[in-house]
Amino acid sequence: MRLVIARCSVDYVGRLKAHLPLATRLLLVKADGSVLVHSDGGSYKPLNWMSPPATLRVTTPDEVDLELGVAEQWTVQSAKTDDRLIINIHEKLSETSHDLGVDPGLIKDGVEADLQRLLADQIETLGTGYSLIRREYFTAIGPVDILARDADGGTVAIELKRRGDIDGVEQLTRYLELLNRDPLLAPVRGIFAAQQIKPQAKVLATDRGIDCVTLDYDAMRGVDDSESRLF
Amino acid sequence: MRLVIARCSVDYVGRLKAHLPLATRLLLVKADGSVLVHSDGGSYKPLNWMSPPATLRVTTPDEVDLELGVAEQWTVQSAKTDDRLIINIHEKLSETSHDLGVDPGLIKDGVEADLQRLLADQIETLGTGYSLIRREYFTAIGPVDILARDADGGTVAIELKRRGDIDGVEQLTRYLELLNRDPLLAPVRGIFAAQQIKPQAKVLATDRGIDCVTLDYDAMRGVDDSESRLF
DNA sequence: AACTTCATCTCGCCT
DNA sequence: AGGCGAGGTGAAGTT
Numbered sequence: 001m002r003l004v005i006a007r008c009s010v011d012y013v014g015r016l017k018a019h020l021p022l023a024t025r026l027l028l029v030k031a032d033g034s035v036l037v038h039s040d041g042g043s044y045k046p047l048n049w050m051s052p053p054a055t056l057r058v059t060t061p062d063e064v065d066l067e068l069g070v071a072e073q074w075t076v077q078s079a080k081t082d083d084r085l086i087i088n089i090h091e092k093l094s095e096t097s098h099d100l101g102v103d104p105g106l107i108k109d110g111v112e113a114d115l116q117r118l119l120a121d122q123i124e125t126l127g128t129g130y131s132l133i134r135r136e137y138f139t140a141i142g143p144v145d146i147l148a149r150d151a152d153g154g155t156v157a158i159e160l161k162r163r164g165d166i167d168g169v170e171q172l173t174r175y176l177e178l179l180n181r182d183p184l185l186a187p188v189r190g191i192f193a194a195q196q197i198k199p200q201a202k203v204l205a206t207d208r209g210i211d212c213v214t215l216d217y218d219a220m221r222g223v224d225d226s227e228s229r230l231f
Numbered sequence: 232m233r234l235v236i237a238r239c240s241v242d243y244v245g246r247l248k249a250h251l252p253l254a255t256r257l258l259l260v261k262a263d264g265s266v267l268v269h270s271d272g273g274s275y276k277p278l279n280w281m282s283p284p285a286t287l288r289v290t291t292p293d294e295v296d297l298e299l300g301v302a303e304q305w306t307v308q309s310a311k312t313d314d315r316l317i318i319n320i321h322e323k324l325s326e327t328s329h330d331l332g333v334d335p336g337l338i339k340d341g342v343e344a345d346l347q348r349l350l351a352d353q354i355e356t357l358g359t360g361y362s363l364i365r366r367e368y369f370t371a372i373g374p375v376d377i378l379a380r381d382a383d384g385g386t387v388a389i390e391l392k393r394r395g396d397i398d399g400v401e402q403l404t405r406y407l408e409l410l411n412r413d414p415l416l417a418p419v420r421g422i423f424a425a426q427q428i429k430p431q432a433k434v435l436a437t438d439r440g441i442d443c444v445t446l447d448y449d450a451m452r453g454v455d456d457s458e459s460r461l462f
Numbered sequence: 463a464a465c466t467t468c469a470t471c472t473c474g475c476c477t
Numbered sequence: 478a479g480g481c482g483a484g485g486t487g488a489a490g491t492t
Contacts (some may be wrong), residue, residue, distance in 0.1 A: 249470075
């Protein structure tokens, strides 16, 4: 990994065009040839970047650039697409290089898959008498997150999201349309379950007769923890 | 901006939980208190991070951590949420600090807004005799990208995307449903225009009587350039 | 390899 | 401040 602090201007040409005027920034060159251009603010997204695999070439600036004070020019070319990043370095303020080795990688807990597992285990969260038919019930247009039976024996298709948005409702609608064509399952109700449901999504869901349920992941995990402690 | 190369383990607790085992990484501390943990690979997304505004405190590792070889512990606390990043530094291999100043920011060209402006200017791209009614035609459920009139005087709602996906078709369908309830506008046809249209989206659109048009941004910009040169 | 779906999405615009 | 849509979305898993 190479770290360069430099006064530079940057141009990206590819899926769109983007330009960064002259300023002091961090240039981070990774082992796979990818390059990140970071300022001293903003979030984790760089101002500009090139994704791996890519190759960095030091190219000769044209006369105009030379007159503008470009000391060194980098051309970072994507190996797979024709995306290109051109970095005009006017002044290098610092340069270091470090050998980091391969990273063992990140371990996560609390993503949608965990939520699905918890809800399947605690299907009665949705109402007394609910029972699980199965998780990831496969259909021609994709898997329904959870298929369950309610207290009256009716089939319920559950679409699960961390953040309940309008396209989640659309997705569930398509599933319900399909499932309700199956005489062995029909009629099938829909439940849209999420940690947070956007108002617009709730309106659309309600309009289509789909129930909305807001889930409390911490509470559900708490129940699961106490359950596992009992064993 | 502070750059630290360190052997460290990292834990994130917040919207979910995540853990990084001990390895050598780059720790980037920005002026706004945000922290990025980068390895020497992957893309621009850090392995772990804390978004600004945040504060970094050097805390005392507990006995277990001390015995495991933790020399220094950072607790990065988000100022707005209860997200927290804990970095256990076993060994600092390098540490530098730089003053970068405020960045002038990125200038973009070729995003959906540019595409919309171009298509509105060159509405005849869609067919001879087309005329613009207006861009961003507001409805109760959101703005229709472009409303136009075709050669026969019929109203056309145009949904514009850089990448034409199935949810763009759903969006246009909702608009069409609403617009066709208005007797002053009805009947309203739909056109789904994008630089690239996914096969699935094309099938769904066609099934619903929506025309698909693939746009060539470079060509459209070319037309616009030559037009502006004429003036 | 193409495609779909998730994301600690981020980012910007607007109300 | 919160909702909403776009993104050079990226990244992971599946067909």
